[in-house]
Structure formats: structure tokens, C-alpha cells
Amino acid sequence: MNWWKWLFSSLIILIAVVAIVASATIYSALYISLPAYDTKLAADVSATVRVDRDNLGYLSIHAANRQDASYALGFAHAQERFFQMDLLRRNAAGELAGLFGSRAVAADKALRQHRFRHHAEQALQQLTQQQNQLLQGYTNGVNAGLNALTLPPFEYWILRQQPQPWQATDSFLVIYSMYLDLQGKLGRDEYAMTVLKNSIDSDWYHFLQQHSQHWQAAIDASIIPAVLMPRSAYPSVLTQQLNACVQCDVKDATDIGSNNFAVSGTLTHHGSAILADDMHLGLRVPNTWYKAQLNWRQNNQIIQVTGLSLPGAPAIVVGSNTNIAWGFTNSTGDWHDLIKLTLSDDGKRYLSQDGWQPLQYHYETIKVAHDKDQALELASTHWGPVVYFPANHSTNPTAKNSAGNTSNSNDNQAYALRWVGYDSKAVNFNLIALETASTVQQAVNLAPNIGIPAQNLVVADAAGHIAWTIAGAIPKRSLDYDWDTAQDWSQQPDYWQGYIDATEQPAIINPSIKRLWSANARTVGADMYAKIGNGGYDLGARGQQIRDQLLDNTAFNEADLHQIQLDNNAKMLARWQQLLLSQLTAEFIEEHQLQQYQNQVSLSSDQANVNAIGYTLVKHFRQQLLQLQFAPLSALLEQQGAASRDLKFSLEPAIWQMLQQKRADTVVAPYTDWQHLMQSAILQSKQQLEQQNGSIDNSRWGLVNQAKIQHPLALAIPYFGNWLNMPNTEMNGDSHMPRVQGSTFGQSQRLVVAPGQEHLGILTMPTGQSGHPLSPFYRADHTYWLNGVTLPFLPGAKKYQLLLTPQP
Known part of the structure; x- marks a missing residue:
């Protein structure tokens, strides 16, 4: 038996040695693939460029001109974040299968319908000579930074791939990827609205889709009145759950959020206006943003722009140039429309205002890693691509329609998608012009021609002025048209007739209340609202909470605005707490032990x-x-290929009015009355929490709401994958309050700055600057962000310096 023990011991030792050698090899490879932070490299620049980093990796570039600064920014982005950039361009272009293999083919097929690589090539041709030079400089810098790495980023080892060079068009694809993130309903919202409108009486449709009378915070003080509950009976289709819904989560908060707000210089001790901006996005490793300061000489002056860049693009997206500071929130306006198509019997023509037109076919090839290529046929109209919304795929057979898409054989209605994202105004690099604007008026004038997904732009300047406008082009559309549901455009001229003139762009400059704010809810009313439309606004609760705090004070500093960003008071739930307590009668408490x-x-x-x-x-x-009351609504939509989460409204206003009136006909089956329904919701929610957490006492919000910020490849790496992730951490905050925070979604940065007073500013973000796990910057910012601790807006003292010198 001793030889068995010897063999077993030897095997254990051998396994340990192999594991140690493998770990050492992987570590060594990772180590030598680190960027060189302290060195001198020959580069395609006109004069030596200093690329400095502080102890957290905050980047400072000092260049002779903007083009050299663009090159250096691309160099740094590639060295720290190339895999992230690659995912953004591949996501927009529908080329993920080239990295991830056959598992990504379905996603690529859906993404290819937008033909964004084709649109990016067209956008490149529209750049001015100066913009083209800046973009080419950035592109050259990206490829130089990638080639300067001793080994490719580690993600490519795992995927058994080689990184492909960056092209100038890829920077446009990065912007298109943000379109998909910020305006990604792609007609699903209007299809859901169409199904609902066609299924119930018009008075109940308008009641359900109303704005909240309680939660409005428009910056022009406009109010949209409540829609009173109709006297007619509640639609039976919304009370009888004939078929159970699979996804019963109902529309509550908007998918994409952000806050930005500003106070006039008359309310600050230094006289400069102060801007606060926190953009809410999906949280991942590395973070979306990259902190950078660009310094260059222009017309015998030093230009300094500080803030957040987006790896893959050559601009500072939000920040300050010492004269103005600017920040964004998603506008949540209506930027696309769904067109109901009439197809010919053979399915190859569609009816337009000019008669029958042939469908246009585009043929694409999807490259699949470690597998054979796949051919794809796409159909489109002059309005946009052909799309389908197949109903109930889980129970009905599917068939290929004439456009090559899979669609339900019982419901082959075709639609076309008309979207700003397909037009020439969708993407450009006019955002760069904000870097040298000196007043809020100049920024407002630039906004209509900035090619980004339409955003609420809030600007503050050193003279104390503040302004709000929409950054991005706004379609010119008939104002008396139902833009919330699918319509037939074949019988009259196109409903989109270009874009509104820049002089018509909605804007508010220096309001009398000396404060501005936006938080993805309806921002303005009347004619301005009619131009922007409704793309699925959030409740105004978050914006109202910000507004009230701004109005409660008459003097502000940067720390005051930062505290508003961290506000996790549950103002919106206060009335729900009182409602819940009202249902806890003594008899109910005793019967179910609810003390x-x-x-x-x-x-x-x-x-x-x-x-x-x-x-x-x-x-x-x-x-x-909400889920119990509107389960029949969710089921109704699901059965026709829609989803309640895609509706353009929150159901909060409707259910609250129902709760006040407690009409018997509005109670969903099988509940006998509203008290029965509410008490059932109490017991069911309590039971679910006990099952998830073991007990009510273990249902602390921190245990429920843990940040789980992960690297996209962590799950693909056995044993060591979790090392790439940020630690799971209990978090304050939630939806419907300024501090928006979920497990994988929340404040992707917190910025507060007054132009000209940048030394007093604040800039914090999750994770860190680098995407390399051995970099000292991989987790450098994270603890500060988690704990709401401020970091300076400006870079700190230089710790590392890279010199990019002209090639001999």
C-alpha cells in the first residue's frame, strides 16, 4: 500500500507544481503585457507630447496642437481599454460572432439590420477637413498604442483571437453603440403601444398611459393634468388572466437614467455657475468612461479641457474647458417611428405614397470565430429596415417571411423602422466644438448639429450663466399625429420632413429661478414638448426631488450639489408606506404574525x-x-409579441388613482376587492423575501441591493474569473431617487464643477482607468465611488510620464 501512497503524493505534488508553473506563466504574460507608463517612444506627432498620469491613472496630455493631443488620447485608450473599444464597435456593427463564435450569431443578425458599418462609412465622408485630421490622428494613435503593447490584451488570449486594427469608421460605430444603449427600443415600444391601443377602449388607453399628476418637475413649470378614471367599466381583458404572463414585470422606471443640474453664479460664492452631472448606465469592468485632461496650444493660447472621454472616440464627452462646463442626460424623447407596411402578395414590394416600390435587399456575411461564415439577407424600405414582432414564439410555429426574418406564421404583419440613427445627422464629431466654446449661448448654438443620441444638455459658464437645450437633431414632424403607435405612411407624404431649423431648437437660458435640472422625465411642455415627443419618460419623482433641494437653498458650493447626487431618500415611496400600513389591521397582523x-x-x-x-x-x-394588478395586461401583450416593460409610460399614475377609488370593476381576478388584492401582495412579497433571504430580518436593503460589477469574460475563466470583478458590495440608493443604484446599473460617474474653479470640482467613477487587471489603476477609483467620497476634478501630481516624440 505504500506505493499507492507514494503515487498519490506524487500526483498531488505534480498537480501543485503544474498549477504553480501555469499561474506563474499566466502572471508573467499578464505582467509583460502591461502598458509602459514611464518611457519614451517615437510616434506620428509633430512635436513631443507629454502623457502624464497621477497615482490613480488620471491622464493628462500636453501637446503642441489638438491633432497631436488626439493621437495621444487614442494611444492611451488603446493601451488601457482596447478590448472595451472592440466590443463597442462590434456591437454596433453586428460583428460579435467574430470574437465569440456561434453563440453571438443571433445577436449579430439582429444588429445587422441597422447596417451601421455602412452608415459609418457615409458619415466619414461628411467630416470637415479639420475633423478628419483629428479622427485620423486618433486612429493612428489607437493602432500605435495597440502595437506598442508587448502582448495583446489578455481577453484575446482567452478567446484565441488577435485584435484587429482600428479604423476611422470604428469611432462612429462607438457612437452608434451608444444609440443602441440609449434609444434601443427599436420600435418595440410603439408596437406594445399599438397592441394595447387596439385591445381596449380609447378612454382606458388614455387613462393608463397618462403622465403622473403627482410627479412632475418640468423646468418650465408646465403641468400636464391627470386623466380621470373613465366611468365605463374597466376592460375585461385587463381583469381576467386567461393566459399567464411569462415576464410579468411591469413598466416602472425608465431603463436608462441620468441626472444633471446647475445653479446660477448668483447663488455661488465664487460667481461661476456650478454644474452637476451623473450619467446612469450599465456598470461593468472596466467603467464606460475614461478620465482625461487635454492641453494644447491654439492661436497662441493654451486650451485646457478636462473631463470624461469615451474610449473609441477622440472627444471629451462631458467636462469643463475653464469657460463652460457641460453634462448630459438621456432626453428620452421620441426619436423613431414604426410604420405599418402593406406588402404585395409575393412579399417583395411595399406600398408607399408613390405607389408600389420594390423592397431593397442587402446581403451581408457574418464572420464566426472557429466556425464557418453565415450569409444574411436584409430587407429595407426607403423609410428604414423591415422589422417583425412575432407573437408568442414559445407556443406557435415560426416561418421565414419574405424579408428573411423569423416571424410567427399567424401574424406576419411587417413594419418599417424610421429612426434618427439612420440619418446623416445621427453621428459626427461636432461635439469637439464644445471644447473651445466660451459661453452658454455658444454651446446652445452648437447643440442642434452635434451628432449624438439626443441628450438633455445642461451648460454652466464662468460668468455665472446656465442653459438647457437638446443636443442632437430633432425631426420635423406633424404635431397633430399619433407618434406613439404604428401608422400607415403609404397614403400621404412622408410624416418626417427633414429636421427642425436650429433656431427652433428648444432651449431655456438663464431661467428666473436660477436653477436647471433634468432626470429623464418630461423636461418641458407646450410646443417644446410637442417637438421632442415621448420616448418613454421616467416618472418625475427623481427630478422633483432634485428640484426641491435646489429650491430649498439660496447658496451652493460644489459639495452641496454632490450631496444631492448621493440623496437616497425614498420620497416617492412615502405614500406607499402609508398605504401598506393602512392594510395592516390588527386582525390581519395577528392572523399572519406580522408584528x-x-x-x-x-x-x-x-x-x-x-x-x-x-x-x-x-x-x-x-x-x-403592480405585478398582480397588471398581470393580465402583461399577458395580453406577450401573446402578441410585445412586453409591458416596453410601454411608453409608467403604470404608477393609473394604479394610484385606482387605489384611491377602489372600484370593484378595476380589481383583477381572482381577487374579490382591493383590500384582498393589497393584503395578498403583502403576503406574497413577504414570502418571496423570506425564500430569497431566509427571513425578514435578513432582508436589509444592502443585502438585496449589492453592486455586482463584473468583467464581461469573468464567467468564461474557471477559478480565476472572479478576480477580474469588483467585490460584491452593499449599496445605498435605488430607482426614483437621485442616487440611482442597482446591482449592475447606476451612476457611471459623479461630476461637479464650476468653470474657472476646476480646483474645487469633483469627479468620481466606479472601477478604475485601466482594463488591465495588473495595472495599479484597475480598481483605483472604486472604493471612493462606493463610499461617496469625493475625488478632485483635476488630475493630481504627476507620478508617471510617457513621452511621445516625433519620428526621426
Whole structure:
């Protein structure tokens, strides 16, 4: 038996040695693939460029001109973030299968319908000579930075791939990827609205899709009145759950959020206006943004622009140039429309205002890593690509339609998608002009021609002025038309007639209240609202909470605005707490042993903080009540290939009015009355939390709301993958409050700055500057962001210096 012990011991030792050698090899390869932070390299620049980094990796570029600065920024982006950039361009172009193989083919087929690589090639031809030079400089810098790495980024080792060179058009694809992120409903919202409108009486349709009378915070003080509950009976199709829904989550908060707000210089001690901006996006490793300061000489002056760049693009996206500071939130306007098509019997022609037109076919090839290529046929109209919304794929057979898409054989209605993203105004690099603007008026004048997904732009300047406008082109459309549902455009001229003139662009400059804010809710009313439309606004609760704090004070500094960004008070849930407590009758409490439940709801519901149990209970009660009441609505939409989460409205206003009136006909089956429904929601939500967490006492909000910020390839790496992720951490905050925070979604940065007073500013973001796990900057910012600790807006003292010198 001793030889068995010897063999076993030897095998253990051998496995340990192999593991140590493998780990050492991987570590060594990772180490030598690190960027060189302290060195001198020959580069395609006109004069020596200094690329400095502080102890957190904050980048400072000092160049003789903007083109050299663009080259250096591309160089740094590639060295720290090339894989992230590659994912952005491949996502927009529908080329993910080239990296990830056959598992990404379905996603590529869906993405290819937009033909964004084709649009990017067209956009490149429209650049001015100066913009083209800047973009080419950036592109050259990216490829030089990639080639300067000793080994490719580690992600390519895992995928058994080689990184492909950057092309100038790829920077446009990065912008298109943001279109998909920020305007990604792609007609699903208007299809869902169409299904609902066609399924119920018009008075109930208008009641359900109303704005909230309680949660409005437009910056022009406009109010949209409540729609009163119709006297007619509630539609039976919304009370009888004939078929259960699979995805019963109902529309609550907008998918993409952000806050930005500003105060006039008359309210600050230094006289400069102060801007605050926190953009809410999906959280991942590395973070979306990259902190950078660009310094260059122009017309015998030093230009300095500081803020956040987007790896893959040569511009500072939000920040300050010492004269103005600017920030964005998603406008949530209506930037696309769904057109109901009439196809010929053979399915190859469509009816237009000019008669029958042939469908246009485009043929593409999807490259698939480690597998054979796949051919794809795409059909489009002069309005846009042909799209289908197949119903209930889980139970009905599917068939190929004439456009080559899979669609339900019982519902082959074809649509065309008309989207700003397909037009020539969609992408450009006019954003760069903000870097040298000196007043809010100049920024407002530039905004209509900035080629980005339409954003609420808030600007503050050193003279104390503030302004709001829409950055991006706005379609010129008939104002008396139903833009929320699919329409037939074949019988009259196109409903889009170009874009509104820049002089018609909505704007508010220096409002009398000396404060501005936006938070993805309806921002303005009347004619301005009619131009922007409704793309699925968030409730105004978050914006109202910001507005009220701005109005409650008459003097502000940078720290004051940062505290508003961190506000996790549950103002919107206060009335839900009272409603919940009203249902906890003595008899109900005793029957179901709810004494501890009641205590927690009473004591800890006012904030979404990590120690609050009551907040968790109220939130889940509300969610469960919404889900139970509107399950038939979700089922109705699902059966026709739609989803309630895609509706252009929150169901909060409708259910609250129902709760006030408690009409018997509005209660969903099988519940006998509203008290029965509410008490069932209490018990069901409590039971679910106990199943998930073990008990009510273990349902602290921090345990429920843990940040899980992960690298996209972490799950593909056995044993060591979790090392790439940020630690799971309990987080304050939630939706419907300024501090938006979920497990994988939240404040992608927190910026507060007054132009000319940048030394007092704040700039914090999750994760860190680098995408390399051995870089000292991989996690450098994360602890500060987690704990709401401020970091300076400006870069710190130089710790590392890279010199890019002209080639001999």
C-alpha cells in the first residue's frame, strides 16, 4: 500500500507544481503585457507630447496642437481599454460572432439590420477637413498604442483571437453603440403601444398611459393634468388572466437614467455657475468612461479641457474647458417611428405614397470565430429596415417571411423602422466644438448639429450663466399625429420632413429661478414638448426631488450639489408606506404574525440605505401589487409579441388613482376587492423575501441591493474569473431617487464643477482607468465611488510620464 501512497503524493505534488508553473506563466504574460507608463517612444506627432498620469491613472496630455493631443488620447485608450473599444464597435456593427463564435450569431443578425458599418462609412465622408485630421490622428494613435503593447490584451488570449486594427469608421460605430444603449427600443415600444391601443377602449388607453399628476418637475413649470378614471367599466381583458404572463414585470422606471443640474453664479460664492452631472448606465469592468485632461496650444493660447472621454472616440464627452462646463442626460424623447407596411402578395414590394416600390435587399456575411461564415439577407424600405414582432414564439410555429426574418406564421404583419440613427445627422464629431466654446449661448448654438443620441444638455459658464437645450437633431414632424403607435405612411407624404431649423431648437437660458435640472422625465411642455415627443419618460419623482433641494437653498458650493447626487431618500415611496400600513389591521397582523413586519415598515422605510429593512418591504409590496394588478395586461401583450416593460409610460399614475377609488370593476381576478388584492401582495412579497433571504430580518436593503460589477469574460475563466470583478458590495440608493443604484446599473460617474474653479470640482467613477487587471489603476477609483467620497476634478501630481516624440 505504500506505493499507492507514494503515487498519490506524487500526483498531488505534480498537480501543485503544474498549477504553480501555469499561474506563474499566466502572471508573467499578464505582467509583460502591461502598458509602459514611464518611457519614451517615437510616434506620428509633430512635436513631443507629454502623457502624464497621477497615482490613480488620471491622464493628462500636453501637446503642441489638438491633432497631436488626439493621437495621444487614442494611444492611451488603446493601451488601457482596447478590448472595451472592440466590443463597442462590434456591437454596433453586428460583428460579435467574430470574437465569440456561434453563440453571438443571433445577436449579430439582429444588429445587422441597422447596417451601421455602412452608415459609418457615409458619415466619414461628411467630416470637415479639420475633423478628419483629428479622427485620423486618433486612429493612428489607437493602432500605435495597440502595437506598442508587448502582448495583446489578455481577453484575446482567452478567446484565441488577435485584435484587429482600428479604423476611422470604428469611432462612429462607438457612437452608434451608444444609440443602441440609449434609444434601443427599436420600435418595440410603439408596437406594445399599438397592441394595447387596439385591445381596449380609447378612454382606458388614455387613462393608463397618462403622465403622473403627482410627479412632475418640468423646468418650465408646465403641468400636464391627470386623466380621470373613465366611468365605463374597466376592460375585461385587463381583469381576467386567461393566459399567464411569462415576464410579468411591469413598466416602472425608465431603463436608462441620468441626472444633471446647475445653479446660477448668483447663488455661488465664487460667481461661476456650478454644474452637476451623473450619467446612469450599465456598470461593468472596466467603467464606460475614461478620465482625461487635454492641453494644447491654439492661436497662441493654451486650451485646457478636462473631463470624461469615451474610449473609441477622440472627444471629451462631458467636462469643463475653464469657460463652460457641460453634462448630459438621456432626453428620452421620441426619436423613431414604426410604420405599418402593406406588402404585395409575393412579399417583395411595399406600398408607399408613390405607389408600389420594390423592397431593397442587402446581403451581408457574418464572420464566426472557429466556425464557418453565415450569409444574411436584409430587407429595407426607403423609410428604414423591415422589422417583425412575432407573437408568442414559445407556443406557435415560426416561418421565414419574405424579408428573411423569423416571424410567427399567424401574424406576419411587417413594419418599417424610421429612426434618427439612420440619418446623416445621427453621428459626427461636432461635439469637439464644445471644447473651445466660451459661453452658454455658444454651446446652445452648437447643440442642434452635434451628432449624438439626443441628450438633455445642461451648460454652466464662468460668468455665472446656465442653459438647457437638446443636443442632437430633432425631426420635423406633424404635431397633430399619433407618434406613439404604428401608422400607415403609404397614403400621404412622408410624416418626417427633414429636421427642425436650429433656431427652433428648444432651449431655456438663464431661467428666473436660477436653477436647471433634468432626470429623464418630461423636461418641458407646450410646443417644446410637442417637438421632442415621448420616448418613454421616467416618472418625475427623481427630478422633483432634485428640484426641491435646489429650491430649498439660496447658496451652493460644489459639495452641496454632490450631496444631492448621493440623496437616497425614498420620497416617492412615502405614500406607499402609508398605504401598506393602512392594510395592516390588527386582525390581519395577528392572523399572519406580522408584528415584526409592521415594525420594520414603520421604522426604516424612509431611505434606501443598506441597513433599512422597511424600505425593502415597501418596495417589494409595491412591485408585487403592480405585478398582480397588471398581470393580465402583461399577458395580453406577450401573446402578441410585445412586453409591458416596453410601454411608453409608467403604470404608477393609473394604479394610484385606482387605489384611491377602489372600484370593484378595476380589481383583477381572482381577487374579490382591493383590500384582498393589497393584503395578498403583502403576503406574497413577504414570502418571496423570506425564500430569497431566509427571513425578514435578513432582508436589509444592502443585502438585496449589492453592486455586482463584473468583467464581461469573468464567467468564461474557471477559478480565476472572479478576480477580474469588483467585490460584491452593499449599496445605498435605488430607482426614483437621485442616487440611482442597482446591482449592475447606476451612476457611471459623479461630476461637479464650476468653470474657472476646476480646483474645487469633483469627479468620481466606479472601477478604475485601466482594463488591465495588473495595472495599479484597475480598481483605483472604486472604493471612493462606493463610499461617496469625493475625488478632485483635476488630475493630481504627476507620478508617471510617457513621452511621445516625433519620428526621426
